[in-house]
Amino acid sequence: MPRPGFVLDVDKSTPPILFHHGEGFRLEKLPAGRSRVIYPGEPLAALDDVEAEIHHALHHPLDMEPLPALLKPGMRLTIAFDDISLPLPPMKRPDIRQRVIEQVLDLAAAAGVDDVHLIAALALHRRMTEAELREAVGDRVYDAFAPSGALYNHDAEDPDNLAFLGTTKHGEEVEINKRAAESDLLVYVNINIVSMDGGHKSTATGLASYRSIRHHHNVHTMVHSRSFMDRHNSELHHSNWRMGAVIRDAGVKVFQIETTINNDTFGQDGPMSVLAKREWEWTTRDRVSFIGMQQGLKRLSSPTRRRIFQNHRAPYGVTSVTAGAIESVHERTLQHCFDQHLVEVEGQTDILTMGLPYICPYNVNSVMNPILVMCLGLGYFFNMYRGKPLVREGGVLIMTHPTPWEFHPVHHPSYIDFFEQVLADTTDPKEIEQRWEKQFAEDEWYRHLYRTSYAYHGVHPFYMWYWGSHALDHLGRVIVVGGDVRAVKRLGFKAASTLQDALEMAEDVVGPGASITHYKNPPLVMADVK
Amino acid sequence: MKGLEKLEAVYRDAYAKVPRPRDVVSRASFPYAPPTVPLTVEPRRPEPTLGAHYDTDWARRMPARYGRFLLTEGVLRPVVAGLAQPERRGLDRLADLDGPAIFAANHHSHLDAGLLITSLPEPHRHQVFAGAAADYFFDSRLKATASALVLNAIPIERTKVTRRSAEQAAELIDRGWSMVIFPEGGRSPDGWGQPFRGGAAYLAIRCGVPIVPVHLAGTGRILPKGKNRPRPGRTVVTFGRPIHAAEGERSQALADRLELAVAALADEATTDWYSARRRAAAGETPSLSAPTEGAWRKAWAISAQRSKRRPTTKSWPDLS
Numbered sequence: 001m002p003r004p005g006f007v008l009d010v011d012k013s014t015p016p017i018l019f020h021h022g023e024g025f026r027l028e029k030l031p032a033g034r035s036r037v038i039y040p041g042e043p044l045a046a047l048d049d050v051e052a053e054i055h056h057a058l059h060h061p062l063d064m065e066p067l068p069a070l071l072k073p074g075m076r077l078t079i080a081f082d083d084i085s086l087p088l089p090p091m092k093r094p095d096i097r098q099r100v101i102e103q104v105l106d107l108a109a110a111a112g113v114d115d116v117h118l119i120a121a122l123a124l125h126r127r128m129t130e131a132e133l134r135e136a137v138g139d140r141v142y143d144a145f146a147p148s149g150a151l152y153n154h155d156a157e158d159p160d161n162l163a164f165l166g167t168t169k170h171g172e173e174v175e176i177n178k179r180a181a182e183s184d185l186l187v188y189v190n191i192n193i194v195s196m197d198g199g200h201k202s203t204a205t206g207l208a209s210y211r212s213i214r215h216h217h218n219v220h221t222m223v224h225s226r227s228f229m230d231r232h233n234s235e236l237h238h239s240n241w242r243m244g245a246v247i248r249d250a251g252v253k254v255f256q257i258e259t260t261i262n263n264d265t266f267g268q269d270g271p272m273s274v275l276a277k278r279e280w281e282w283t284t285r286d287r288v289s290f291i292g293m294q295q296g297l298k299r300l301s302s303p304t305r306r307r308i309f310q311n312h313r314a315p316y317g318v319t320s321v322t323a324g325a326i327e328s329v330h331e332r333t334l335q336h337c338f339d340q341h342l343v344e345v346e347g348q349t350d351i352l353t354m355g356l357p358y359i360c361p362y363n364v365n366s367v368m369n370p371i372l373v374m375c376l377g378l379g380y381f382f383n384m385y386r387g388k389p390l391v392r393e394g395g396v397l398i399m400t401h402p403t404p405w406e407f408h409p410v411h412h413p414s415y416i417d418f419f420e421q422v423l424a425d426t427t428d429p430k431e432i433e434q435r436w437e438k439q440f441a442e443d444e445w446y447r448h449l450y451r452t453s454y455a456y457h458g459v460h461p462f463y464m465w466y467w468g469s470h471a472l473d474h475l476g477r478v479i480v481v482g483g484d485v486r487a488v489k490r491l492g493f494k495a496a497s498t499l500q501d502a503l504e505m506a507e508d509v510v511g512p513g514a515s516i517t518h519y520k521n522p523p524l525v526m527a528d529v530k
Numbered sequence: 531m532k533g534l535e536k537l538e539a540v541y542r543d544a545y546a547k548v549p550r551p552r553d554v555v556s557r558a559s560f561p562y563a564p565p566t567v568p569l570t571v572e573p574r575r576p577e578p579t580l581g582a583h584y585d586t587d588w589a590r591r592m593p594a595r596y597g598r599f600l601l602t603e604g605v606l607r608p609v610v611a612g613l614a615q616p617e618r619r620g621l622d623r624l625a626d627l628d629g630p631a632i633f634a635a636n637h638h639s640h641l642d643a644g645l646l647i648t649s650l651p652e653p654h655r656h657q658v659f660a661g662a663a664a665d666y667f668f669d670s671r672l673k674a675t676a677s678a679l680v681l682n683a684i685p686i687e688r689t690k691v692t693r694r695s696a697e698q699a700a701e702l703i704d705r706g707w708s709m710v711i712f713p714e715g716g717r718s719p720d721g722w723g724q725p726f727r728g729g730a731a732y733l734a735i736r737c738g739v740p741i742v743p744v745h746l747a748g749t750g751r752i753l754p755k756g757k758n759r760p761r762p763g764r765t766v767v768t769f770g771r772p773i774h775a776a777e778g779e780r781s782q783a784l785a786d787r788l789e790l791a792v793a794a795l796a797d798e799a800t801t802d803w804y805s806a807r808r809r810a811a812a813g814e815t816p817s818l819s820a821p822t823e824g825a826w827r828k829a830w831a832i833s834a835q836r837s838k839r840r841p842t843t844k845s846w847p848d849l850s
Contacts, residue, residue, distance in 0.1 A: 008568055015565035027561065279560070280567040281574055287561040 002042035005343035005525050010035035015279045017518060019355030019499075021482055022368065022402045023305040024297050025275075025290075026355065028499045035516040036349075038390075039278060040525035043262035044340050046317020050096070053321045054103045057257065061324030062332065067104065067255060070185050071111035078183040079104060080154075080207055083122035084132050085361035087193040087261060092313040096259045098138035100189045100321070104257075105141065117179050118151040121188070121206030123213060124450070124457035125362065126411050127153040132365070156209045156457065157447050165250040168242040172215035174250075177207040181252050190258040194384075194524060195229050195337040198258045199330035200244025201237065208243075210441055210459060215239060219429045222469045227383035229526060231334065244326060256326040260336040261316035263523035272312065276523050302404070309358045310365055341526040345390065348529060350514035351506045352391035353499070354381050356401040357522055362456065362464070367408040370487040371415050371423075371464050373401050378468030378478065381521060387529040390517055394476040396506035398499070403483030403491075410454055414446045418461035419490065427492035429469040437462050476509045580674055582664040582685045582695060589678040590659075590702075599656055601680055607648045613762050614641060614752055618649050619799070620769035624742065627772055630708045632741045633658075634730045636723050636792055636818060637712035638750030641760070643681050645749060646710050649767045659702055660710040661686040661729070664695070681710075686729070688715050696732065703737040713785065717755045723793075723818025731775070731784035740772035741788055745795035768795040793818045 008014065016027035017037055030037070047053050058067040071077065081097045084090075101118070108116055118137065120128050133151065134142045145151035154177050155161060163181035165174045180186045180203070188206075192198045205213060215221075216239035222228070224235040231237040247254070266272040271293050274286040282290070297305055320336040322329045358368060360376040368376075377399040382389065391397060407416045422436050437459060440446065446458025471478075478493040479502040488495040496502035507514055519527070560566075567573050577583070588594055610616065631654070635646055643660050650658060660677075664685035668674040677683040684702070686695045703709060711733075713726040734741045748765035770791050775784050794815050798806035809815050 009570055011569045013566045014568040015560045280565045280571065282561065282565055284564070287564070290561050 002044055005039050005041035005341075007343065007345055008037045008039060010037060017279060017520070018275065019353075019400045019518075020275075020357040020522070021355055021400045022404075023302070023309050023358045024402070025294060026400055026482070026499075028353075028400075030353075030516060030518060031503070034513060035518065037518045037520055038343055038345060038525055038527055039520050040263055040276075040523045041340060041343070042276075043264035043317060043523075044319050046262055046264075046319060047321070050099060050318045050321070051103070053318070054100055057321045057323040058103060058107065061255070062322065062328035063325035064255060064323075067187075067323070068107050068111060070253075070255060071108050071113050072184075073112035073114075075113055075184040076115045076117075076179075076182065077108055077113050077185050077187070078117045078119060078180045079187045079189065080119045080121040080177075080180060080203070081136065081189040082191050082197070082202075082206070083120045083125055083153075084128050084136070084364045085122075085125055086191045086197065087314070087316065088359050088361060088364070089265065089310075089312050089314050090135065090364065091191075091261065091316045093135065094138060095136050096191060096261070096318050096321075097136050097189050098141065100257055100259065101137055101141055104187055104189075105144075116145070116150060117183075118145050119177060119180065119207065120153045121177075121202065122154050123206050123208060124156055124210060124460055124463070126450070126454045126456045129454065154207055155451055156213070157451050162209050165252070166246045168239075168246055170215075170239070170242060172239060172243060173211055174204070174243045174246040175209045175212040176203060176247065176252075180207050181247075181250065183252075185253050185255060187255045187257065190256070190333075192258050192260050192333050192337055194341070195231060195334050195526070196234075196236075198256075198333055199231065199237065199240065200247075200326055201240040202256065202326075203247060203252075203254055204240045204243035210457065212243070214441070214459075215243075217463045217466060219433050219466050219469045222429075222466045223473050225383075225470065227385050227389070227470070229383050230386045231330075233386075254326055255323065256329045257321070257323045258329050258333040259318055259322075260320045260333055260340070262319050263340055264316050265314045265523045267315050302406075306358070306367070338526070341384075341524050342386070342528045343525055345517070345527045345529050348388055348392040349390060349395065349517035350392060350510040351396045351398060351503065351516045352382075353398045353516060353518045354400075354521065356381070356399050362460070363408070363411075366411045367406050368401075369407045369412055369415055369419070370403050370405065370484075370491055371419060371461050373399075373403045373480075373483075374491050374493075375464035375467045377401070378471035378475075379464065380467070381519060382468070382471040382474075384519070384521065384524075384526045385529050386526065389471075389474055390519060390527050390529055391475065393474055394510070395474075396477045396479065396509050396514075397471065397475050398479045398481060398496075398502045398506060400481040400499070401483055403480055403487045405484050405487040405490075411456060412461070413449055413455050414440055414443070414458040415456070415461040415464075418465075422461075423490050423492070427465075427472075429466055429472060432462065432465060477506065479505055580671065581668050582687045584664070584668045584674045584678070584685050586678040586682075586684050589682050590707075594679060595656075598679060598682060602648065602655065606644050606680065610641070610644050610648045613760050614645055614749065614765040615763070616645060616649060616765045616767050618767045618769075620795070621651055623769055623771045624651055627654075627740070627742070630654075630657075630703050630706050630737075630739050631772060632703070632709045632711060632730050632734050632739060633744050634711050634713050634726075634741050634788055634792070635744035635746050636718075636796070637714045637716065638718045638721065638746065639753045639755070640717070641749045641753045642712065642717075642746050643683075643710060645746060645765060645767060646744060647681065650708075650710075654708045657706065658682065658708040658710055659684055659699075661695070661699060661712075663688050663716065686711075696729070696736075699733055700736050703733060703739055709733070713788065718750060719755055721750050721754070723789075723796075725819065726785045726789040726792075728781040728785045731781040731788060734773075734784065735775045735779065735781055738775075740774050741784070742772050743770035743788055743791035743795060744768065745770070745792050745799055747796065747799045766799045768799045770795050789818065790815065 012032045019026040161178045163178040190198045221235045228234045266275045271289040441459035449455035450457045480488045485495040659682040662683035667677040668685040713730045714724040745768045752763045753760040
């Protein structure tokens with residue numbers, strides 16, 4: 001029986017706590033009597049028979065006809081699927097997308113459907129490489145569709161292949177992939193690793209163009225999404241839901257398939273398994289493997305460390321497969337996500353600490369540059385709450401990460417210019433949005449790299465910065481422990497060499513004897529703050 | 531001399547600077563030292579590694595198999611031969627036995643497993659595992675290791691039905707291993723048999739393999755339940771014809787057939803084959819279970835069951 005997540009009150013007997021620190025780790029002693037640690041729940045039991053569960057979901061969907069009844073000879077069928085940004089870290093093969101898509105295609109073959117396209121719904125993310133596509137959909141699917149050009153990446157900048165479907169009552173333009181819009185049936189295959197994923201956001205964002213996405217990926221929306229992990233209190237989701245209604249009214253029929261996975265991020269054995277254990281339960285073997293891993297990593301070069309971590313594949317267990325109408329499916333999926341992630345936390349804290357790992361949605365097989373460090377800490381982790389933010393307004397966020405001044409030149413070209421040019425000028429999200437966004441978004445060179453190379457869209461670093469705008473608006477100070485001092489300063493944060501230094505610096509803002517909460521993630525945990 | 535004193539002082543200083551192992555250990559902090567447990571947390575009980583949770587996979591790897599071969603042929607067989615002087619009957623009934631089987635016998639003594647395994651014909655003798663009581667044979671690391679090594683035993687829960695034991699046994703049978711099992715679930719407390727449980731029958735149906743009924747006579751007198759020191763004696767091991775589950779047969783029905791077959795072998799061992807067959811045909815095979823009379827009559831009746839076919843060693847010539 002897996003144990004749920006819980007909040008530990010730190011006392012003098014509490015051992016040092018593991019903090020992720022990029023491609024490394026720190027063990028930090030938190031002050032007794034005023035600190036607490038939020039621990040994630042243990043992995044929920046995985047489905048015994050995933051194939052049978054997929055079969056059941058496709059044949060017994062929620063509020064829709066069974067999939068076989070929707071498939072007809074001569075129809076146009078499009079299968080869209082989540083891109084490389086999900087799940088994190090990538091899962092061991094076979095990927096759940098592959099398992100679902102293969103069953104969908106089996107049914108389509110039985111129904112005599114010839115016109116089938118598969119689209120990686122990557123919005124403004126970088127295109128997936130052949131190897132990445134093969135990992136997601138499997139070799140059988142790739143070899144059957146990619147050579148004839150029927151399996152490809154969505155292109156949000158291809159005017160010939162985008163369809164304008166209308167405008168919401170809030171004036172938001174809805175423009176999505178033309179093939180998806182004009183298909184008789186769009187099947188969307190999701191991996192809902194957190195509660196932010198899925199729902200109408202899958203199609204309304206994943207298959208949309210910049211013209212459409214800019215209506216919800218902006219500072220105003222992000223500041224009013226409290227949080228964007230809580231769909232019912234998220235302006236980001238409200239906007240996507242409005243767009244979903246426009247898509248539906250335009251006659252696009254979506255058969256939504258959502259899947260959830262458990263917290264088995266680091267496995268139950270092997271050297272990484274220690275990362276998911278509670279420190280006082282570390283066995284001698286755990287300690288030996290941790291020391292070995294720590295000492296080994298210290299002696300490796302940064303690229304080698306990165307390669308080792310990026311090659312890690314998580315042995316997640318699939319906990320649910322739900323199919324049918326978008327809204328019914330998504331409500332059920334949310335419950336599965338919350339069952340795994342939600343931990344009740346009493347009250348806010350003055351200082352929030354977090355250890356940032358080596359990966360975020362936008363550096364799979366890539367470099368975690370300083371902008372992504374900001375986005376992971378102030379965007380994703382800060383927003384992993386329901387109710388109120390974990391840290392009080394005016395409080396301090398302390399995060400640990402090496403924050404190297406390093407960028408992947410192929411994946412993140414516009415990030416480099418954003419960091420050198422925009423952040424050198426200002427870190428205020430609103431000012432950045434007004435002064436710089438249009439220029440980057442419409443830059444022909446970035447557009448060319450996005451469409452033909454493997455680059456994130458020119459506007460993407462802006463979105464990363466907006467992602468953290470709610471936190472920037474809320475926090476009194478952000479301190480990065482163990483980071484590159486110049487890079488941290490460029491982000492507009494304070495640098496500290498040790499956690500003790502950072503806590504002292506934080507007390508300048510929140511006063512002495514401040515309460516501290518450590519958010520121990522990954523494996524994933526979401527705070528339900530009362 | 532002064533030079534020597536200086537040298538000694540240097541040596542003493544250097545020695546004082548070398549940290550003592552005890553100091554290093556006491557100064558070590560987490561993760562070099564074990565973690566302390568927060569006061570508000572109840573320490574987690576360590577995962578059980580004994581009893582039904584003991585992992586016996588190692589006992590099927592090559593080094594352990596070679597070791598078991600040497601132990602079976604070099605130690606177990608001579609010891610059993612010395613203690614039990616077994617007479618093996620009915621091996622010809624196994625001539626057509628092809629592939630793995632479940633050897634199910636009545637159970638009187640700790641000697642039974644060793645006696646039965648050493649009585650098995652090849653290739654079963656060295657490709658066999660035993661189902662052994664998890665709460666007795668696997669309750670300490672030493673006993674668990676010895677049971678797994680010598681008998682290739684896997685732990686079987688006696689007190690509750692668990693999928694783990696059954697699945698493990700089924701997996702081994704599927705991989706071609708034969709099994710030795712005592713369907714009574716424990717040794718006889720009084721020399722009489724106990725009702726057969728359905729585990730052996732379930733596995734036979736589940737894996738589609740035959741059950742070979744086996745009757746062991748005499749081990750209860752050599753090392754009965756409650757005794758630690760064996761008293762050498764004679765034993766008879768009688769193998770019956772392999773039983774196959776009928777189409778759609780339920781495990782309890784098969785277990786009943788098995789019990790009847792072992793009872794018929796018991797009858798055969800104490801009387802003769804033809805008499806036993808006639809009684810079996812008439813449905814009059816004596817039950818393995820105790821009569822319902824009082825305690826002394828049970829003991830009296832069991833003493834009358836000793837084989838009449840055993841040649842007796844005369845201690846003095848008959849001069850009459």
